[in-house]
Amino acid sequence: MQFKDRAAIVTGGTRGIGRGIVLDLAKSGCNVAFNYNKSSQAAEELCKEVESCGVSAVSYQVDAGNFEDVKGMVKEVKDKFGRIDFLVNNAGITKDKLLAMMSESDWDSVIDTNLKSAYNFCKNVITTMMKQKNGSILNITSISGVSGTAGQVNYSASKAGLIGLTKALAKEVGKVNINVNAIACGFIETDMTAVLPEEYKKKMTDLVPARRFGTVEDIARSASFLLSDSAKYITGHVLHVDGGLAM
Numbered sequence: 001m002q003f004k005d006r007a008a009i010v011t012g013g014t015r016g017i018g019r020g021i022v023l024d025l026a027k028s029g030c031n032v033a034f035n036y037n038k039s040s041q042a043a044e045e046l047c048k049e050v051e052s053c054g055v056s057a058v059s060y061q062v063d064a065g066n067f068e069d070v071k072g073m074v075k076e077v078k079d080k081f082g083r084i085d086f087l088v089n090n091a092g093i094t095k096d097k098l099l100a101m102m103s104e105s106d107w108d109s110v111i112d113t114n115l116k117s118a119y120n121f122c123k124n125v126i127t128t129m130m131k132q133k134n135g136s137i138l139n140i141t142s143i144s145g146v147s148g149t150a151g152q153v154n155y156s157a158s159k160a161g162l163i164g165l166t167k168a169l170a171k172e173v174g175k176v177n178i179n180v181n182a183i184a185c186g187f188i189e190t191d192m193t194a195v196l197p198e199e200y201k202k203k204m205t206d207l208v209p210a211r212r213f214g215t216v217e218d219i220a221r222s223a224s225f226l227l228s229d230s231a232k233y234i235t236g237h238v239l240h241v242d243g244g245l246a247m
C-alpha cells in the first residue's frame with residue numbers, strides 16, 4: 001500500500017493505458033480521480049472497481065483540451081481529496097493521415113487532446129503541489145515523439161511537445177520537490193492499436209526486440225514506479241517502455 005492516503009488525477013482513465021494506471025494506483029491505496037471523453041458506462045464501472053480496492057474514486061466527463069473545464073475538475077478534486085500528489089497526463093487520440101491529406105481540424109484536435117491537455121492539467125495542479133512541497137507528474141508520450149512516424153505528423157509533434165514540456169517543467173519545479181517524467185510507449189495492446197491492420201501489426205512486432213506488443217500492465221507498473229518515492233530523484237527523464245523498439 002505504498003500510495004495509502006495519496007490522491008491522483010489520471011487523464012483518459014476509462015480505457016487502455018489510463019485505466020491500467022488508475023487500477024494499479026488504486027491497488028496501492030491511492031484515491032483516484034480521472035476524466036474521459038464519452039465512455040460514461042466504463043467510467044461508472046471503473047469507479048466501482050476502484051472502490052472495491054478500499055479507496056475513493058471520482059470520474060469526470062471533461063474534455064482534457066478545454067482549459068476552463070479542466071480548471072473546474074481540478075478544483076473539485078482538490079476539495080474532495082484535500083491534496084493532489086500525482087498527475088498522469090495520459091489522454092490521447094490519433095488522427096493519422098499523410099500531411100498532404102491532413103486537415104487543420106485533424107491537426108488541432110490531436111494537439112489539443114494530446115498536448116494542450118497537459119498544459120491545462122499541469123497549470124491547474126502545480127500551485128497545489130508547490131504548496132504541498134511534494135508532487136509527481138507523469139506524461140504518457142510515445143516513441144513517435146522521439147523518432148517521428150510517417151502518417152502521424154500531428155501525433156508525433158504532440159508527443160515530442162510532451163517531452164519538451166516534461167523537461168522544462170522538471171527544471172522549474174525540482175526545487176520544490178516535484179518531479180516530472182515521461183513514459184515513451186511503444187506498441188501497446190489497447191483500442192488505439194486494435195484498429196491497425198493485422199499485416200502491419202505483424203511487421204511491427206518483428207521489429208520489436210522483445211517480439212511482442214506491450215500490455216497495459218507493462219506501462220502501469222512503470223508508471224507506479226516513476227510516481228513512487230523510490231523514483232523521487234529521477235526527473236526530466238523519458239523512460240522508453242517499448243520492448244526495445246526505439247533503441
Ligand SMILES: NC(=O)c1ccc[n+]([C@@H]2O[C@H](COP(=O)([O-])OP(=O)(O)OC[C@H]3O[C@@H](n4cnc5c(N)ncnc54)[C@H](OP(=O)(O)O)[C@@H]3O)[C@@H](O)[C@H]2O)c1
Pocket residue numbers: 011012013014015016017018035036037038039040042062063064065090091092093113114140141142143184185186187188189190191192193
Ligand atoms: N496504445 C499504444 O500503442 C500507445 C503507444 C504510444 C503512446 N500511447 C499513448 O498512451 C495514451 C493512452 O493510449 P491508449 O492506447 O490507452 O488509448 P485508448 O485505449 O484509445 O484510450 C484513450 C483514453 O483517452 C480518453 N480520451 C480521449 N480523448 C479525450 C479527451 N478529449 N478528454 C478526455 N479524455 C479523452 C478516452 O476516453 P473515452 O473512453 O471516453 O473515449 C480513453 O479513456 C495516449 O496518450 C496515447 O497516445 C499509446
